[in-house]
Amino acid sequence: MRAIPVLVLVVAVVAGLNPPAAAAGPRVLRVAMARGLDSVNPFLATSLAGTEIGRLHYEYLTAYRPADFAPAPGLAEHWRTSQDGRTWTYTLRTGARWSDGRPITARDAEFTFTLMRDNEAARTANGNFVAGFESVRAVDERTLEITTRTPRATMLALDVPIVPAHVWSGVTDVRAFTNDSAPVVASGPFRLVEHRRNEFLRFTANEHFWRGRAKIDELVLLRYQTMEAAILGLRRGEVDLIGDGLAGPLTPAQHDTLRTEPGIIVQRSRAQRFYELAMNPGAASRSGRPLGDGHPALTDVRVRTAIATAMDGQLLLDRVLGGHGAAGAGYLPPVFAELHLPVRRAVDPVRANQILDEAGYRRDTAGQRHDPGGRPLSLRLYGRGDRYTDARNAEYVRTWLGELGISVQVQIMAGASLNDLVGAGRFDLAFSSWGVGPDPDHVLSIQTCGQRPAEDGTGGNTDTFFCDPEFDDLHTRQRAELDPAARAGIVRRMQQRWHDLAPAVPLYYPDSLEAYRGDRFRPFQLQPDPGGSITGQSGYWGYHSADPAPATPPNPAWPSWWLTAAATLLTTAALTWLLTRPRRNPAHHP
Known part of the structure; x- marks a missing residue:
């Protein structure tokens, strides 16, 4: 009976040579951010990084198709214009909700455009879009009517983030409002849940996003002071994506070097x-x-x-x-x-x-x-x-x-x-x-x-x-x-x-020069497609499309042939010892 502990020890040692895979955790896309961030307030953000984050948070009335930039439905599922081109009527989609579960209505859009029209600070980033508006009216919960003083060619290109009236109606000073008290109420594919200045921003997938929940659970934007540090992070696996929208473009030398590295895919697109x-x-x-x-x-x-x-x-x-x-x-x-x-x-x-x-x-x-x-x-x-x-x-x-x-x-x-x-x-x-x-x-x-x-x-x-x-x-x-x-x-x-x-x-x-971990993520949705960029888009397509690659079994700490040989050797040694060890005389057993 004394042989059992020895065999147990052998099994434990062999098993320890190839530990089980860790339990699956949340699916996270980590993106390097090296560009300066001016604000996450959508009315104040004019930097590329600030605009990029605004698109993650807030949907617009209309969007741009990823294939060719053509106008596409956003919060508005369809629209019509008057014969003189001055009155536009947008019908908002049924069932769209903010991340806190409250319905998105035409009154949110009316509030947004009216705030921009009447508040100087709210016009900082995108004031040109409301220039020439004569009136904005929510006819009912789903119908928004905008009348302009003259015909407007830009009414399907209103790059204005629609904000939740039930949140922003309580903002008394738009210029002082940081809009980073987590969780931020959002209509886009992600919502901000944590912001440590000069360190990171963490987002979770918006469960109520009308296009459908993102495939990833979290999006983390990690702050790097230099592109060199961001590239080191990509190589080490600290981040999964270096994109033009948040980190800035890679240098040609960096792009060419990363092209040859295993597990990393580089992306080059024409300048926008x-x-x-x-x-x-x-x-x-x-x-x-x-x-x-x-x-x-x-x-x-x-x-x-x-x-x-x-x-x-x-x-x-x-x-x-x-x-x-x-x-x-x-x-x-x-x-x-x-x-x-x-x-x-x-x-x-x-x-x-x-x-x-x-x-x-x-x-x-x-x-x-x-x-x-x-x-x-x-x-x-x-x-x-x-x-x-x-x-x-x-x-x-x-x-x-x-x-x-x-x-x-x-x-x-x-x-x-x-x-x-x-x-x-x-x-x-x-x-x-x-x-x-x-x-x-x-x-x-x-x-x-x-x-x-x-x-x-x-x-x-x-x-x-x-x-x-x-x-x-x-x-x-x-x-x-x-x-x-x-x-x-x-x-x-x-x-x-x-x-x-x-x-x-x-x-x-x-050109936009980007790189990502192809061993962790499938190809992203580009804009335009083909030949476009992953980030810095006129939309959120790259982030929303992020799709983790199928999980692969972790590489064992030692090659499999070595494990087999080691197990055989240990088992043989244990059996030999059991068979040949000296036995006590029972008569002399105490």
């Missing part, structure tokens, strides 16, 4: 954004009151044109982006071919110097140019530390402008600091980047006079403080033009006007 060198053409409030401290020479279109003529976007594309993108031309990226204007200045430093000479900006004996009043043409150039291209591009820009006799002081800083300085008009030159949606109205609106800040410097969503009555008139006309071809023609004229006045220079349109 532009990267520019913005200039301060004379920052001012909406009423024209000067703001900031921009160099006065930049109010001269000849100086801005000379600077633009010296910029070589193709060289930056080749040397900094490794060719992953397209050289800058018109304001809108070429992925939107029917709207893109392929206008580009010839790179000509000789001509740029000639423009400055003719305008009276003379060089001193050291080669430094001065304006006609004697002030040196010495400009500050700001860039973001969380955008790897800015520091490299700044050195090229400094060299090119140095050849014109313009000295440049480069400062790379945190994204939030740059946004604060540019928003206050306290800059000369700055690198900037904007995403472009399927409908151009919003990104064109940031160049209009009305998007400049209020008298106290708050509100607005301007790019460069550009203000031109002719551009504004064209913007109004394109919004009212219902014929797509005629509207595209007006949009191209707007781009030409912007190009001629040169408040900024589109340097290039960067």
Whole structure:
């Protein structure tokens, strides 16, 4: 009977060599976040990360199809318009609910649009969408009626997050409301349940999402200070996805390196954004009151044109982006071919110097140019530390402008600091980047006079403080033009006007370079499809489609042949010992 403990020991040792798999836990998609996050308040968020999070939380009246950006149902399942194109009637879907279980009604949409119309702060991010609204009315629980002062071509592209009236009606100060007290009441595919600033945001799947619950249980956005740290996290399995929308694009070298790593899949898609060198053409409030401290020479279109003529976007594309993108031309990226204007200045430093000479900006004996009043043409150039291209591009820009006799002081800083300085008009030159949606109205609106800040410097969503009555008139006309071809023609004229006045220079349109753990997740839904991106979409398709790969048995700590051999050896040894060990004489047993 003494043999039993020995055999039990053998079985335990063998079993311990190949421990059982851990119990299955929640299905979690972990996404790296290296971009700056300005706010999770949908009325204030203008950063790419803030907008991305807003789409996770809140559904819009209409959506954009993942295949081709065509308008598709959102909270509104169908719609109709009056013969004169001024009154739009949306029918909200039956059974849609907020994440707290309360029904989503037309009164929520009425509340949202009315708040934006009446509250300056609520118009910060997306105020252009309610410009020209004459009335908004919930006819009943499912019917929303919007009447505009003139026909509107943008009524199926209202990128406005519909918020729950039963929550937001209690908000007394929109600008101070952080909207991160968990759990956030949401209508989108996920809801925020935990937010630790500068660490992570954790979401759970919205059980009431009208398109159906996501396949994952949780979505966690993990904060990384650098892309290098995020890539290390991907390699170690700390995160599953590095996407352009939250982390920023990979560098070409990072993209190419990750391509060869087992278990990792890289994704490259055509650019839906532009990267520019913005200039301060004379920052001012909406009423024209000067703001900031921009160099006065930049109010001269000849100086801005000379600077633009010296910029070589193709060289930056080749040397900094490794060719992953397209050289800058018109304001809108070429992925939107029917709207893109392929206008580009010839790179000509000789001509740029000639423009400055003719305008009276003379060089001193050291080669430094001065304006006609004697002030040196010495400009500050700001860039973001969380955008790897800015520091490299700044050195090229400094060299090119140095050849014109313009000295440049480069400062790379945190994204939030740059946004604060540019928003206050306290800059000369700055690198900037904007995403472009399927409908151009919003990104064109940031160049209009009305998007400049209020008298106290708050509100607005301007790019460069550009203000031109002719551009504004064209913007109004394109919004009212219902014929797509005629509207595209007006949009191209707007781009030409912007190009001629040169408040900024589109340097290039960067491709979106992303990577994910293909050993953990099946391919994501792209937009557009094929050839699109996983994140940074005009929608939430990539996140909502996240589908964990089938679980695979864990690799044993030791190869299976070794386990078999070890088990055989131990069993043989135990039996041998049992058979050959000396036995006591029972007569001498106590």
